[in-house]
Amino acid sequence: MDGVGVRRGKTTLLADVNWSVELDERWVVLGPNGAGKTTLLKMASTEMHPTTGTVDVLGERLGKTNVFDIRPLIGLCSGALVDRVPGDEVVRDVVVSAGYAVFGRWREEYDSLDTDRAAELLDLLGVAHLADREFGTLSEGERKRVMISRALMTDPELLLLDEPAAGLDLGGREDLVARLSSLALDADAPASVLVTHHVEEIPPGFTHCLLLRDGGVVAQGLLDDVLTEANLSKTFDQDLELQQAGDRYFARRRA
Numbered sequence: 001m002d003g004v005g006v007r008r009g010k011t012t013l014l015a016d017v018n019w020s021v022e023l024d025e026r027w028v029v030l031g032p033n034g035a036g037k038t039t040l041l042k043m044a045s046t047e048m049h050p051t052t053g054t055v056d057v058l059g060e061r062l063g064k065t066n067v068f069d070i071r072p073l074i075g076l077c078s079g080a081l082v083d084r085v086p087g088d089e090v091v092r093d094v095v096v097s098a099g100y101a102v103f104g105r106w107r108e109e110y111d112s113l114d115t116d117r118a119a120e121l122l123d124l125l126g127v128a129h130l131a132d133r134e135f136g137t138l139s140e141g142e143r144k145r146v147m148i149s150r151a152l153m154t155d156p157e158l159l160l161l162d163e164p165a166a167g168l169d170l171g172g173r174e175d176l177v178a179r180l181s182s183l184a185l186d187a188d189a190p191a192s193v194l195v196t197h198h199v200e201e202i203p204p205g206f207t208h209c210l211l212l213r214d215g216g217v218v219a220q221g222l223l224d225d226v227l228t229e230a231n232l233s234k235t236f237d238q239d240l241e242l243q244q245a246g247d248r249y250f251a252r253r254r255a
């Protein structure tokens with residue numbers, strides 16, 4: 001993204017964002033409610049164009065390319081997408097149909113290569129036992145994991161995860177963080193961007209961090225350099241204490 005701004009009427013959603021994600025990088029985008037995180041991700045997923053500046057996704061410039069050509073190369077997991085899955089869709093089909101960019105089992109039979117891959121990904125996310133269940137019967141955490149499996153189904157070059165741990169209980173969050181960490185540490189995994197409100201949700205293995213506040217970048221770069229008490233306090237407009245325990249982060253308001 002180069003000089004990117006997004007405006008809606010008189011409201012500025014994002015201003016002057018210069019940001020790039022390389023193929024071997026895993027980025028965390030952190031910021032308070034309304035900071036512009038989802039707006040940023042919508043451009044990365046080619047769903048939205050900037051008002052000013054330019055966005056290049058996988059070498060193609062938004063506005064000058066057919067986004068439908070690059071969307072199969074982008075794996076997306078967001079709350080909005082979860083809401084679009086029909087409740088009676090069988091979990092295995094939710095994953096396998098990603099390769100066909102649809103929801104719903106619209107073919108009699110999928111390729112066996114595809115069904116094998118879907119089973120492998122459900123297993124990777126720890127939900128293989130749910131393959132025959134209807135999506136609507138799953139818990140929120142189970143749905144998220146199925147949707148991440150789906151996002152990976154097309155072997156994307158870019159993986160975008162918008163608040164994947166939102167709504168999960170402590171065990172579910174910890175489990176997801178561990179699985180995302182394994183993925184982040186896998187050299188063959190795609191370039192990844194994870195949006196979150198909480199430093200506790202940063203999976204070990206993530207390499208970079210972008211801090212957003214009021215539509216502007218507070219800091220960006222290597223995670224260790226960017227995630228400091230000063231930067232975090234500025235981002236959330238509070239005096240925050242940041243602790244690192246092993247390869248995890250914890251934050252709270254200074255007493």
Ligand SMILES: Nc1ncnc2c1ncn2[C@@H]1O[C@H](COP(=O)(O)OP(=O)(O)OP(=O)(O)O)[C@@H](O)[C@H]1O
Pocket residue numbers: 008009011012013031032033034035036037038039040197
């Ligand atoms: N079409 C629109 N018109 C006016 N304002 C908008 C529009 N879409 C989004 N906004 C505002 O832009 C800001 C950024 O929204 P965005 O969804 O990107 O934030 P976010 O960082 O993802 O927030 P959250 O953490 O709450 O999901 C918010 O204040 C939102 O109300």
